[in-house]
Amino acid sequence: MKNRVLSTLIAGSIAVGALSVMPVSAQTLVYEDFEYQYINDLQEIEITGYLGTDRYVDIPETINGVTVTSIGESAFRENEYAGQVILPRTVTIIKKSAFYGSKLSSIVMKGVETLEAHAFSGCTSLDWIYVDDKLKNIHNCAFQGTRIRDIVIPSSVEFVEQRAFNNTTGTHTVYIEDGLTEIGEEAFLSAQLLDWVYIPPSVEKIGDYAFGYFSFDHIRYNENLIIYGHEYTAGWAYAVANNITFREMVMGDVDFNGAIDSLDASMMLSYYASEATNGDYDLTRVQTDCSDVNADGEINALDASEVLTYYAYTATGGTGSFTDYLGL
16 A cells, blocks of 8 residues: 655755655654654664554655664554554554554554554544454553454464453454463453354453443343353353353354254355355354364365265264264
């Protein structure tokens, strides 16, 4: 995405080649529409502010040959303009309240490892984010008050701190990849539209009021909320303790009816055909995980064939589990 820059002549600026750099204070400089400062013995650059009015903002990877590695505290705080932001892979940390209360609606964070407290808190228009498996730390209230519809926690994250996704008004799904070990207190509290969550076996501890919302001083849950996972895990225990519907995630059981049969194969084939023709038939993230029975990263006729073969096996008296039948 190309950043459209408004050129501004600033009295007293110092020309450096084709670029213009002006000291704003002893520590703050300006490059195009960005305020920045040198950190770590002048070896790295931190973005400290945004002066532009563009909606589409592409953070530079380097400034004057020095790598940009962080978005500083309150750098975009309450910014009215930057709506869609792309960070370079060199940025590894977004500091405290960096985008607090801004009009941000989407952000791409391909190299970010740490999201400090309140990094995106109060971004009420933020409904889409991209992170990859570099992300390790999501600190308290990082996404509080946003409206991200579908939240995916990558396997690289070990701990989601308290209130990290508190009051995310638009959230319907939370998918946690295997790797996370702890969900903090009130992490997803007040996400009233939340209707399904997948909690992997790696999660060992779930804090109080991690899900649900308060109503007249009592904790309540969306009546449609379903927690998917595996029996005798922390996710299962949390669901049982709080009277939340729990469904076992079983490979091949795409419709979660407790049986692996022709209906599951039909759903796989419908999804496969839809993907091949750009159709609109869709499966949830948990359902696609259950559909890739041969673990080749694709959902196709081969997976459906495995399901139908197993269905025929059980229909003729076979009693082995699907995973045993597949030799997994």
